[in-house]
Amino acid sequence: MKATMLFGLMLALSFGGKAIAADDDVLHELAPTGTLRVGVAYAPAPTPLFVVKDAAGEAHGVARDLGAAVGKALDVPVAFFVVATTGEVTNALASGAIDIGVMPADEDRRKRVDFAPPYFVIECTYLVTDNPEIKAIADVDRGGMTVVGIAGSATERAAARSLKVAKIVEAKTVDEAMTMMKAGTAQAFALTHDALPLLQPQVPGSRILDGAFQSFGVGIAVQKDHPAALAYIKAFTERAKADGTIRRAFGDAGLNRLQIAP
Structure with a gap:
């Protein structure tokens, strides 16, 4: 896309809310x-990446709100593709089954897909069962x-690369x-710092380990070789x-404590 077209998009986008x-x-x-077909992944608790589903199967959360905002900006209807993993979102976007997706950019x-700048940075760590020998x-x-690890996720791939001795297995959800x-049957769960605190109480005696074995930006992705789409989403x-x-999407999801990527 030409620089003048990108400038025009930036200028138009400056008039928010309409x-x-x-x-x-x-x-x-x-x-x-x-x-606009939007792909999002769900989890038991909301995070800047994952949405939650209500009893009717409707998605709620940051990724859903951002997809809806893109549709409003374009003045087109929005349809949500809500699946259990970001790997499924990636596959759907790469195949052309959806138009944008929210996922970590590893x-x-x-x-396979192109990314706008991240709106959040996730840090990958482990939830571990009660074992005094596992301190770091x-x-x-x-x-x-x-x-x-979750099948097809950036966190699972990063854990697989870093682990040399421990066995790693995949879960679908x-x-x-x-x-x-x-x-x-598993003694450690590779996930992100923002997602684990709400899950930890389900495993008595478990701990979330400090630090991170990998970090990724989370952003809106578009199909490859779609320069106009990429410039618009950027x-x-x-x-x-x-x-x-x-910031409002974070607040509506109860995530005010978390920082938006600069």
Whole structure:
């Protein structure tokens, strides 16, 4: 996309809260069906990345609110693709089944989709069962330890790269991983600092380890080779940081304690 077009998008996006005029290239790349299809992943508790589902199956949370805000800016309807893992969101976006998705930006994903600047930075750590010998992240990598991670997630891939001795297994959902932790078939759960505090009480005696074995930015992704879409979402993200859209989404999800990425 030409610099003048990007400047025009930035200028239009500065008028927050209302529909933002989008040229034909943007609409063709971001909403080719006439509806913005947004991919989000759910978990038992809200985080800056994961939404929660109500009894009717409707999504609520930061990622959902940002997807809705993009649709409002484009002045198009929004349809949500709500799945159990960010890996499923990545696959759907890469295949063209959805138009944007919210996910961590690790190197594996960057080969398949393109990212706007992050609105949050996640730090990966472990929830560990009651074991006095496990005091730090490095202590997890030992014989006899089974680490569970969410299939297709950036955190699971990072844990797999860092672990040389401990066994790592995949769970399809957070609930499945927590079932393994409660049963003792896994002794560590690789997830993020922001997600684990609400899960920890489910495993008596468990601890969240200090530090991080990997960090990733979380952002809105678009399909590869869609320059107009990428420029629009980049500009949208910067505006959403500046005008309070992201801060309000964090607050509505009960996440005021967390910092937005600069």
